[in-house]
Amino acid sequence: SQQGEEDPQALSIQEGENATMNCSYKTSINNLQWYRQNSGRGLVHLILIRSNEREKHSGRLRVTLDTSKKSSSLLITASRAADTASYFCATDAMSSGGGADGLTFGKGTHLIIQP
Amino acid sequence: DVKVTQSSRYLVKRTGEKVFLECVQDMDHENMFWYRQDPGLGLRLIYFSYDVKMKEKGDIPEGYSVSREKKERFSLILESASTNQTSMYLCASSPDSFNQPQHFGDGTRLSIL
Numbered sequence: 001s002q003q004g005e006e007d008p009q010a011l012s013i014q015e016g017e018n019a020t021m022n023c024s025y026k027t028s029i030n031n032l033q034w035y036r037q038n039s040g041r042g043l044v045h046l047i048l049i050r051s052n053e054r055e056k057h058s059g060r061l062r063v064t065l066d067t068s069k070k071s072s073s074l075l076i077t078a079s080r081a082a083d084t085a086s087y088f089c090a091t092d093a094m095s096s097g098g099g100a101d102g103l104t105f106g107k108g109t110h111l112i113i114q115p
Numbered sequence: 116d117v118k119v120t121q122s123s124r125y126l127v128k129r130t131g132e133k134v135f136l137e138c139v140q141d142m143d144h145e146n147m148f149w150y151r152q153d154p155g156l157g158l159r160l161i162y163f164s165y166d167v168k169m170k171e172k173g174d175i176p177e178g179y180s181v182s183r184e185k186k187e188r189f190s191l192i193l194e195s196a197s198t199n200q201t202s203m204y205l206c207a208s209s210p211d212s213f214n215q216p217q218h219f220g221d222g223t224r225l226s227i228l
Contacts, residue, residue: 033216042119042205042219043158088157103217104174105150107157 004032004089004106012112019076021109023089024069030092032065033103034074037086046074046087079113086110118142121206121220129228134193136223138206147189148207148217149173149181158205164189196227 007022023032031050035043049056049065049072056063062075076083090103122137140147148163150173160173162181170181178200182190189208193200203224207217 042221045216045218048216105158107155
């Protein structure tokens with residue numbers, strides 16, 4: 001079943017502005033990952049944040065994780081036209097038996113950066 | 116860099132055909148995955164494999180099977196293709212299923228007529 005849900009489904013901003021996408025999930029997780037997908041291509045891993053971390057940075061990307069609210073956000077600062085893509089969160093959920101069940105992806109946020 | 120290669124970018128087959136989608140990775144990863152991606156539904160896991168000859172069902176295994184005879188190759192098989200299997204199929208690999216990023220191929224857009 002679908003674990004992560006991104007919000008908004010679509011986002012259009014001007015180049016240079018910041019873009020924020022949110023992800024909510026339902027069950028306990030080991031980690032949460034964000035991926036980017038350019039049109040017609042496969043997914044590219046952006047960043048992984050573990051359940052005991054609250055914030056992580058990578059270049060212009062900032063990810064936060066709030067396990068009490070079961071939510072995460074991805075912030076892209078100083079956006080560029082090349083950031084136009086779909087962004088997915090993926091959770092590594094714990095099964096009821098204590099082992100992991102593999103990644104479960106949300107439906108994605110389609111980000112458009114207007115030049 | 117890790118390279119995951121899917122044998123075809125586009126494929127058109129007919130209802131009832133047996134269809135093979137091939138995926139090869141060059142980084143000696145233990146784990147490989149097959150997903151399908153549909154508009155409005157996101158990515159859904161079909162099957163995954165932890166090791167040669169090992170396989171586990173994902174969320175939507177019905178109508179599919181897989182084969183992993185060699186570590187670098189993971190095949191998805193549609194036993195008798197149906198129109199509802201028209202989709203984008205994505206293969207991925209990782210050195211560890213649950214704590215490492217997955218590396219994706221560029222996908223195979225499969226149309227079943």
